[in-house]
């Protein structure tokens with residue numbers, strides 16, 4: 288019945304779960320100015336009946352399945368309204384095409400969004416004729432060739448997204464010359480060389496800047512110093528060499544997301560980053576040395592893995608910290624008792640370091656301090672109420688020496704536990720399955736554990752990777768191995784919604800691609816060290832070899 292209301296000027300049907308095809312009757316709405324059906328499940332091309340829709344200003348077709356060519360879409364936008372069209376949104380709409388030349392006829396466009404389609408060809412120089420453009424998103428296509436410098440004439444532009452294409456060549460000051468209103472810039476994941484004079488003062492003050500995989504180096508770009516409003520900065524894998532300049536931390540003290548990973552940055556980090564506002568701080572795979580800094584209280588995700596940091600583990604004072612990847616450094620000392628207060632921590636990876644001694648034993652006092660608001664509770668006073676929420680705890684290849692850590696009694700949500708290659712001794716406690724009922728991975732390989740394998744271990748119903756090899760366990764292998772249910776079923780019967788030990792802490796964090804979840808996962812199977820990157824969820828393995836079992 289919509290289509291009879293021919294007086295309609297604005298039709299907003301965003302996210303209405305519409306499916307099927309566009310009806311020809313749409314063309315009856317000749318007064319329509321705005322047509323927005325983004326985020327439905329409409330299949331097929333817009334109808335050829337729109338000829339008389341001469342007032343169309345805004346066409347929103349994003350997140351549908353148009354399944355056709357871009358030129359066909361443009362051809363069906365009525366001739367009479369092309370000149371006046373201000374907004375064209377075709378994001379993730381399954382559109383193909385080898386040219387963006389059509390822009391020459393859409394001279395009034397403010398917003399052009401064709402992100403996430405299969406558009407190839409180059410960015411036309413004529414893009415410079417769209418003088419009103421404020422938002423241009425050509426990201427996530429397969430555009431190639433160079434970026435025309437004409438883009439630098441679009442003085443109204445606030446958002447420019449060219450990331451994830453196959454663009455190449457040079458980006459210079461010219462490309463930015465007139466972009467004094469630019470707030471958001473994405474050039475990442477192309478093959479672009481950004482080469483500007485070292486004294487260049489950018490005309491803009493970016494809030495978000497994505498440069499990952501552009502060539503910015505080897506020198507740390509000096510012009511970044513003038514970007515004092517930046518909240519999001521990605522300069523991962525940009526060929527940067529040398530020290531992080533001293534102004535970096537103050538210039539970006541208000542940023543929430545900083546990614547300087549995968550470069551050749553060296554030198555010590557500042558001792559104190561408490562003045563920052565960063566939520567996600569990624570610095571992995573550099574050549575950084577020195578101590579792990581005192582973190583800002585806002586930090587939720589920290590990745591400093593694969594550097595050369597030495598000195599002690601930080602006295603974790605970041606109450607919001609959810610995931611910390613500190614693996615493959617040279618960190619010494621032991622895990623401080625402050626970990627007992629870290630109620631938000633999910634993932635802690637300290638593998639491949641020089642940590643020693645024992646883990647703290649969190650008593651009720653320490654745990655309470657991490658959860659002061661639950662002080663008054665009359666109902667739950669048990670330890671469990673105050674327990675930690677760690678799901679992945681990875682300590683392999685250190686020098687921890689003690690009995691099986693009592694710390695683990697306070698980690699009832701543990702899913703991945705890796706104590707491989709340390710100097711742990713003594714017997715496995717009977718409480719192992721009661722304290723950590725959800726364990727999917729239990730790796731105690733290459734330690735000095737001894738005694739019998741406790742029969743309680745059969746209570747680990749979700750365990751899929753059980754590696755007790757290379758210890759000094761003795762006695763009989765417990766009889767009822769078939770009770771390890773997850774190992775006897777072929778399908779994934781548990782409800783684990785994540786795939787590897789690194790992933791969990793990253794879910795529900797800012798929806799940015801995470802580097803941690805990309806990390807490989809090493810598993811020893813039949814004496815071979817195998818590397819897995821995905822689908823570790825389906826991996827099953829039991830290894831009791833190299834003990835004194837009968």
Ligand SMILES: *C1O[C@H](CO)[C@@H](O)[C@H](O)[C@H]1NC(C)=O
Nearest residue numbers: 659660661662663664665666
């Ligand atoms: C204290 O306990 C009462 C009753 O259980 C509850 O209503 C209240 O929200 C609690 N206060 C705090 C700060 O947890």
Ligand SMILES: *[C@@H]1O[C@H](CO)[C@@H](O)[C@H](O)[C@H]1NC(C)=O
Nearest residue numbers: 290310311312313314315336
């Ligand atoms: C509405 O559109 C349909 C299909 O394009 C057409 O057959 C019909 O005559 C139109 N109705 C009016 C009132 O214009």
Ligand SMILES: *[C@@H]1O[C@H](CO)[C@@H](O)[C@H](O)[C@H]1NC(C)=O
Nearest residue numbers: 331352353354355380381382
């Ligand atoms: C995209 O459109 C083509 C052509 O209509 C179709 O064959 C293909 O299945 C569509 N792709 C998706 C992911 O729907």
Ligand SMILES: *[C@@H]1O[C@H](CO)[C@@H](O)[C@H](O)[C@H]1NC(C)=O
Nearest residue numbers: 338361362363364365366367
């Ligand atoms: C524009 O309209 C004219 C007249 O209606 C028509 O001849 C021409 O083919 C149209 N152009 C396009 C590109 O549709």
Ligand SMILES: *[C@@H]1O[C@H](CO)[C@@H](O)[C@H](O)[C@H]1NC(C)=O
Nearest residue numbers: 361366387388389390391392
């Ligand atoms: C621009 O429009 C004219 C006439 O409507 C048409 O002939 C021409 O092919 C269009 N140019 C592009 C690049 O689509």
Ligand SMILES: *[C@@H]1O[C@H](CO)[C@@H](O)[C@H](O)[C@H]1NC(C)=O
Nearest residue numbers: 407429430431432453454455
């Ligand atoms: C990317 O562009 C280069 C030339 O710059 C070309 O050789 C290559 O085939 C393109 N790759 C894709 C996937 O389009």
Ligand SMILES: *[C@@H]1O[C@H](CO)[C@@H](O)[C@H](O)[C@H]1NC(C)=O
Nearest residue numbers: 615616617638639640641684
């Ligand atoms: C153990 O960690 C050290 C760094 O502390 C590293 O050099 C070594 O390669 C690691 N060994 C294994 C087997 O990963």
Ligand SMILES: *[C@@H]1O[C@H](CO)[C@@H](O)[C@H](O)[C@H]1NC(C)=O
Nearest residue numbers: 655656658659660661662663
């Ligand atoms: C919690 O209880 C302790 C003593 O048990 C007390 O010192 C502290 O002030 C209490 N905190 C809150 C927030 O009530």
Ligand SMILES: *[C@@H]1O[C@H](CO)[C@@H](O)[C@H](O)[C@H]1NC(C)=O
Nearest residue numbers: 735737738758759760761835
């Ligand atoms: C292994 O355990 C046995 C007792 O079961 C003990 O006698 C022996 O010393 C242990 N070996 C090592 C290397 O710890």
Ligand SMILES: *[C@@H]1O[C@H](CO)[C@@H](O)[C@H](O)[C@H]1NC(C)=O
Nearest residue numbers: 724725748749780781782783
């Ligand atoms: C798994 O999920 C199902 C339904 O979503 C639920 O009934 C069941 O209790 C869950 N099992 C576990 C072990 O959480």
Ligand SMILES: *[C@@H]1O[C@H](CO)[C@@H](O)[C@H](O)[C@H]1NC(C)=O
Nearest residue numbers: 523524549801802805806820
């Ligand atoms: C993710 O892993 C793939 C496969 O090894 C690798 O090519 C890629 O560089 C990795 N990406 C990052 C950001 O580490």
